Amino acid sequence: MRAAVKALIFDVDGTLVDTEEIHRQAFNETFASLGLDWNWHRALYGKLLQVTGGKERLLHYLARYRPDEAPEWADGVKEIHALKTARYTALLEQGEIAFRPGIARLIEEAVSTGRRVAIATTTTRANVVALLQHATPKINASAFEVIVAGDEVARKKPSPEVYDEVLRQLGIPASQCVAIEDSANGVLSACRAGIPTLATPSLYTMGDDFFGAFAVMSDLGEPQRSFVHIDGAGFDEEMVSVAAIDRWLSLSRFLPRGSRGKGLHPPLVTALEMTQ
Ligand code: XBP
Ligand code: MG
Numbered sequence: 157m158r159a160a161v162k163a164l165i166f167d168v169d170g171t172l173v174d175t176e177e178i179h180r181q182a183f184n185e186t187f188a189s190l191g192l193d194w195n196w197h198r199a200l201y202g203k204l205l206q207v208t209g210g211k212e213r214l215l216h217y218l219a220r221y222r223p224d225e226a227p228e229w230a231d232g233v234k235e236i237h238a239l240k241t242a243r244y245t246a247l248l249e250q251g252e253i254a255f256r257p258g259i260a261r262l263i264e265e266a267v268s269t270g271r272r273v274a275i276a277t278t279t280t281r282a283n284v285v286a287l288l289q290h291a292t293p294k295i296n297a298s299a300f301e302v303i304v305a306g307d308e309v310a311r312k313k314p315s316p317e318v319y320d321e322v323l324r325q326l327g328i329p330a331s332q333c334v335a336i337e338d339s340a341n342g343v344l345s346a347c348r349a350g351i352p353t354l355a356t357p358s359l360y361t362m363g364d365d366f367f368g369a370f371a372v373m374s375d376l377g378e379p380q381r382s383f384v385h386i387d388g389a390g391f392d393e394e395m396v397s398v399a400a401i402d403r404w405l406s407l408s409r410f411l412p413r414g415s416r417g418k419g420l421h422p423p424l425v426t427a428l429e430m431t432q
Pocket of ligand 2: 167168169170171337338339342
Protein backbone atom coordinates (compact mmCIF):
# COMPACT_ATOMS: atom_id res chain seq x y z
CA MET A 157 0.00 0.00 0.00
CA ARG A 158 1.27 3.46 -0.88
CA ALA A 159 1.95 5.80 2.03
CA ALA A 160 0.78 9.34 1.38
CA VAL A 161 2.72 12.09 3.08
CA LYS A 162 0.37 14.08 5.33
CA ALA A 163 2.63 17.06 6.05
CA LEU A 164 5.77 18.71 4.75
CA ILE A 165 7.79 20.52 7.42
CA PHE A 166 10.27 23.09 6.18
CA ASP A 167 13.31 24.59 7.83
CA VAL A 168 13.75 28.29 6.97
CA ASP A 169 17.35 29.53 6.86
CA GLY A 170 19.21 27.88 4.02
CA THR A 171 16.18 25.80 3.00
CA LEU A 172 13.44 28.22 1.95
CA VAL A 173 15.98 30.93 1.08
CA ASP A 174 19.78 31.01 1.29
CA THR A 175 19.68 33.64 4.03
CA GLU A 176 22.88 33.26 6.02
CA GLU A 177 24.75 35.98 4.12
CA ILE A 178 21.92 38.36 5.03
CA HIS A 179 22.09 37.27 8.67
CA ARG A 180 25.86 37.79 8.60
CA GLN A 181 25.46 41.28 7.11
CA ALA A 182 22.86 42.13 9.78
CA PHE A 183 25.17 40.95 12.57
CA ASN A 184 28.14 42.93 11.19
CA GLU A 185 26.13 46.12 10.60
CA THR A 186 24.77 45.86 14.14
CA PHE A 187 28.26 45.48 15.59
CA ALA A 188 29.47 48.53 13.61
CA SER A 189 26.46 50.61 14.73
CA LEU A 190 27.45 49.89 18.35
CA GLY A 191 31.06 50.89 17.69
CA LEU A 192 32.26 47.28 18.13
CA ASP A 193 35.19 46.06 16.07
CA TRP A 194 33.75 42.56 15.82
CA ASN A 195 33.77 41.35 12.23
CA TRP A 196 32.24 38.03 11.29
CA HIS A 197 33.95 37.25 7.99
CA ARG A 198 32.77 34.26 5.96
CA ALA A 199 35.31 31.73 7.26
CA LEU A 200 34.54 32.67 10.84
CA TYR A 201 30.78 32.71 10.26
CA GLY A 202 30.99 29.19 8.80
CA LYS A 203 32.42 28.03 12.12
CA LEU A 204 30.00 30.09 14.22
CA LEU A 205 27.04 28.56 12.37
CA GLN A 206 27.72 25.29 14.17
CA VAL A 207 26.02 27.04 17.08
CA THR A 208 22.37 27.47 16.11
CA GLY A 209 20.45 30.56 17.18
CA GLY A 210 21.72 34.11 16.95
CA LYS A 211 21.84 34.78 20.71
CA GLU A 212 23.55 31.47 21.38
CA ARG A 213 26.01 32.24 18.54
CA LEU A 214 26.82 35.65 20.05
CA LEU A 215 27.45 34.12 23.47
CA HIS A 216 29.67 31.46 21.93
CA TYR A 217 31.62 34.12 19.98
CA LEU A 218 32.22 36.15 23.14
CA ALA A 219 33.37 33.14 25.13
CA ARG A 220 35.58 31.71 22.37
CA TYR A 221 36.93 34.76 20.53
CA ARG A 222 36.47 37.75 22.88
CA PRO A 223 36.98 36.36 26.39
CA ASP A 224 38.20 39.73 27.69
CA GLU A 225 35.03 41.52 26.51
CA ALA A 226 32.65 38.70 27.42
CA PRO A 227 31.86 39.86 30.99
CA GLU A 228 31.03 43.38 29.74
CA TRP A 229 28.74 42.25 26.88
CA ALA A 230 27.21 38.98 28.03
CA ASP A 231 24.19 40.72 29.59
CA GLY A 232 23.70 42.82 26.46
CA VAL A 233 23.42 39.90 24.05
CA LYS A 234 19.62 40.00 24.06
CA GLU A 235 19.65 43.68 23.07
CA ILE A 236 22.35 43.24 20.43
CA HIS A 237 20.29 40.42 18.97
CA ALA A 238 17.10 42.50 18.95
CA LEU A 239 18.97 45.20 16.97
CA LYS A 240 20.25 42.51 14.61
CA THR A 241 16.71 41.21 14.05
CA ALA A 242 15.49 44.74 13.21
CA ARG A 243 18.38 45.16 10.77
CA TYR A 244 17.79 41.74 9.20
CA THR A 245 14.10 42.38 8.57
CA ALA A 246 14.97 45.83 7.12
CA LEU A 247 17.47 44.16 4.75
CA LEU A 248 14.76 41.73 3.63
CA GLU A 249 12.50 44.69 2.79
CA GLN A 250 15.20 46.29 0.65
CA GLY A 251 16.61 43.31 -1.18
CA GLU A 252 15.43 41.05 -3.94
CA ILE A 253 14.98 37.80 -2.05
CA ALA A 254 14.20 34.63 -4.00
CA PHE A 255 12.96 31.30 -2.68
CA ARG A 256 15.29 28.45 -3.57
CA PRO A 257 14.38 26.38 -6.65
CA GLY A 258 11.29 24.25 -6.21
CA ILE A 259 10.18 25.72 -2.89
CA ALA A 260 7.16 27.70 -4.11
CA ARG A 261 6.26 24.92 -6.58
CA LEU A 262 6.35 22.13 -3.95
CA ILE A 263 4.40 24.13 -1.37
CA GLU A 264 1.71 24.98 -3.93
CA GLU A 265 1.53 21.33 -5.00
CA ALA A 266 1.32 20.18 -1.37
CA VAL A 267 -1.53 22.55 -0.56
CA SER A 268 -3.45 21.73 -3.76
CA THR A 269 -3.24 17.98 -3.02
CA GLY A 270 -4.53 18.39 0.53
CA ARG A 271 -1.22 17.98 2.33
CA ARG A 272 -0.37 20.17 5.29
CA VAL A 273 2.64 22.49 5.40
CA ALA A 274 4.57 23.68 8.45
CA ILE A 275 7.77 25.41 9.50
CA ALA A 276 10.31 24.28 12.13
CA THR A 277 13.02 26.91 12.48
CA THR A 278 15.75 28.12 14.76
CA THR A 279 15.42 31.72 13.75
CA THR A 280 13.20 34.41 15.27
CA ARG A 281 9.51 34.45 14.29
CA ALA A 282 9.72 38.09 13.08
CA ASN A 283 12.34 36.96 10.56
CA VAL A 284 10.07 34.24 9.20
CA VAL A 285 7.17 36.68 8.82
CA ALA A 286 9.39 39.20 6.99
CA LEU A 287 10.86 36.52 4.75
CA LEU A 288 7.42 35.22 3.71
CA GLN A 289 6.35 38.81 3.04
CA HIS A 290 9.25 39.75 0.82
CA ALA A 291 10.59 36.62 -0.90
CA THR A 292 9.46 35.81 -4.43
CA PRO A 293 7.61 34.14 -6.06
CA LYS A 294 4.94 34.94 -3.47
CA ILE A 295 3.73 32.11 -1.26
CA ASN A 296 0.52 32.66 0.63
CA ALA A 297 1.68 32.74 4.28
CA SER A 298 -1.54 30.97 5.30
CA ALA A 299 -0.18 27.89 3.50
CA PHE A 300 1.92 27.37 6.63
CA GLU A 301 -0.56 25.94 9.09
CA VAL A 302 1.94 25.62 11.91
CA ILE A 303 5.08 27.69 12.50
CA VAL A 304 7.35 27.00 15.45
CA ALA A 305 10.32 29.36 15.85
CA GLY A 306 13.57 29.25 17.81
CA ASP A 307 12.62 30.91 21.07
CA GLU A 308 9.35 29.01 21.33
CA VAL A 309 11.11 25.84 22.51
CA ALA A 310 13.67 25.38 25.29
CA ARG A 311 16.43 23.89 23.13
CA LYS A 312 17.24 24.75 19.53
CA LYS A 313 18.35 22.35 16.79
CA PRO A 314 19.99 19.81 16.83
CA SER A 315 17.59 19.09 19.68
CA PRO A 316 14.35 17.57 18.28
CA GLU A 317 12.19 19.95 20.35
CA VAL A 318 11.16 22.28 17.55
CA TYR A 319 10.05 19.33 15.39
CA ASP A 320 8.36 17.64 18.35
CA GLU A 321 6.34 20.81 18.89
CA VAL A 322 5.37 21.06 15.20
CA LEU A 323 4.22 17.40 15.29
CA ARG A 324 2.26 18.06 18.47
CA GLN A 325 0.46 21.03 16.90
CA LEU A 326 -0.22 19.17 13.64
CA GLY A 327 -1.35 16.04 15.49
CA ILE A 328 0.31 13.78 12.90
CA PRO A 329 2.77 10.93 13.58
CA ALA A 330 6.36 11.66 12.57
CA SER A 331 6.41 8.79 10.06
CA GLN A 332 3.66 10.47 7.99
CA CYS A 333 5.63 13.70 7.60
CA VAL A 334 8.72 14.68 5.66
CA ALA A 335 11.16 17.35 6.85
CA ILE A 336 13.18 19.45 4.42
CA GLU A 337 16.45 20.74 5.82
CA ASP A 338 19.77 22.19 4.64
CA SER A 339 22.19 21.51 7.50
CA ALA A 340 23.57 18.65 9.58
CA ASN A 341 22.11 20.19 12.74
CA GLY A 342 18.70 20.44 11.07
CA VAL A 343 18.78 16.85 9.75
CA LEU A 344 19.79 15.64 13.20
CA SER A 345 16.95 17.56 14.82
CA ALA A 346 14.28 16.20 12.44
CA CYS A 347 15.64 12.62 12.53
CA ARG A 348 15.72 12.68 16.33
CA ALA A 349 12.03 13.56 16.19
CA GLY A 350 11.57 10.46 14.00
CA ILE A 351 10.77 12.34 10.77
CA PRO A 352 12.02 11.10 7.37
CA THR A 353 14.26 13.95 6.19
CA LEU A 354 15.44 15.23 2.85
CA ALA A 355 18.43 17.59 2.66
CA THR A 356 19.18 20.37 0.17
CA PRO A 357 22.60 21.80 1.18
CA SER A 358 23.04 25.58 1.09
CA LEU A 359 26.00 27.95 0.80
CA TYR A 360 27.38 27.36 4.28
CA THR A 361 26.34 23.71 4.67
CA MET A 362 27.68 22.13 1.48
CA GLY A 363 30.39 20.38 3.47
CA ASP A 364 28.02 19.09 6.17
CA ASP A 365 27.50 15.42 6.89
CA PHE A 366 23.87 14.65 6.10
CA PHE A 367 23.88 11.25 7.73
CA GLY A 368 20.31 10.32 8.53
CA ALA A 369 18.73 12.04 5.55
CA PHE A 370 16.97 9.65 3.15
CA ALA A 371 17.89 11.85 0.19
CA VAL A 372 20.36 14.63 -0.52
CA MET A 373 20.00 16.81 -3.62
CA SER A 374 21.26 20.24 -4.69
CA ASP A 375 17.74 21.73 -4.39
CA LEU A 376 14.14 20.68 -5.02
CA GLY A 377 14.42 21.21 -8.79
CA GLU A 378 12.08 22.86 -11.26
CA PRO A 379 10.58 21.69 -14.58
CA GLN A 380 13.34 21.89 -17.22
CA ARG A 381 15.85 22.52 -14.45
CA SER A 382 16.59 19.28 -12.66
CA PHE A 383 18.23 19.12 -9.26
CA VAL A 384 21.64 17.50 -9.00
CA HIS A 385 21.23 14.22 -7.14
CA ILE A 386 23.83 13.82 -4.39
CA ASP A 387 22.84 10.76 -2.35
CA GLY A 388 19.97 8.51 -1.38
CA ALA A 389 16.54 8.57 -3.00
CA GLY A 390 15.80 10.53 -6.14
CA PHE A 391 18.61 9.52 -8.47
CA ASP A 392 15.98 8.85 -11.14
CA GLU A 393 13.93 12.03 -10.59
CA GLU A 394 14.28 15.59 -11.84
CA MET A 395 12.23 17.33 -9.18
CA VAL A 396 11.09 16.70 -5.65
CA SER A 397 7.31 16.41 -6.10
CA VAL A 398 4.55 15.30 -3.75
CA ALA A 399 4.14 12.14 -5.84
CA ALA A 400 7.86 11.35 -5.51
CA ILE A 401 7.72 11.91 -1.75
CA ASP A 402 4.69 9.58 -1.49
CA ARG A 403 6.66 6.95 -3.37
CA TRP A 404 9.72 7.33 -1.13
CA LEU A 405 7.61 7.18 2.02
CA SER A 406 6.10 3.89 0.90
CA LEU A 407 9.58 2.34 0.97
CA SER A 408 10.05 1.36 4.59
CA ARG A 409 13.84 1.55 4.33
CA PHE A 410 13.58 5.33 4.21
CA LEU A 411 11.78 5.58 7.53
CA PRO A 412 13.63 6.25 10.78
CA ARG A 413 14.18 3.05 12.68
CA GLY A 414 14.58 2.22 16.34
CA SER A 415 13.26 4.10 19.29
CA ARG A 416 13.58 7.76 20.11
CA GLY A 417 17.02 8.97 20.96
CA LYS A 418 18.68 5.61 20.33
CA GLY A 419 20.66 6.05 17.14
CA LEU A 420 17.55 7.05 15.29
CA HIS A 421 18.97 7.45 11.83
CA PRO A 422 17.27 6.09 8.76
CA PRO A 423 19.80 4.54 6.45
CA LEU A 424 21.10 6.80 3.76
CA VAL A 425 20.23 4.55 0.85
CA THR A 426 22.36 4.43 -2.20
CA ALA A 427 21.27 4.74 -5.77
CA LEU A 428 21.97 1.03 -6.12
CA GLU A 429 19.47 0.08 -3.41
CA MET A 430 16.83 2.11 -5.21
CA THR A 431 17.04 -0.20 -8.21
CA GLN A 432 16.29 -3.34 -6.18
C1 XBP B 1 19.42 29.06 11.35
C2 XBP B 1 20.02 29.67 12.53
C3 XBP B 1 19.64 31.03 12.91
C4 XBP B 1 20.06 32.11 11.96
C5 XBP B 1 19.95 33.45 12.59
O1 XBP B 1 18.70 27.91 11.74
O2 XBP B 1 20.80 29.04 13.21
O3 XBP B 1 20.24 31.29 14.15
O4 XBP B 1 21.44 31.92 11.61
O5 XBP B 1 18.68 33.69 13.11
P1 XBP B 1 17.50 27.28 10.84
P2 XBP B 1 18.50 34.36 14.58
O6 XBP B 1 18.12 26.97 9.51
O7 XBP B 1 17.13 26.06 11.62
O8 XBP B 1 16.39 28.26 10.75
O9 XBP B 1 19.55 35.39 14.73
O10 XBP B 1 17.11 34.92 14.57
O11 XBP B 1 18.67 33.21 15.55
MG1 MG C 1 18.72 25.78 7.96
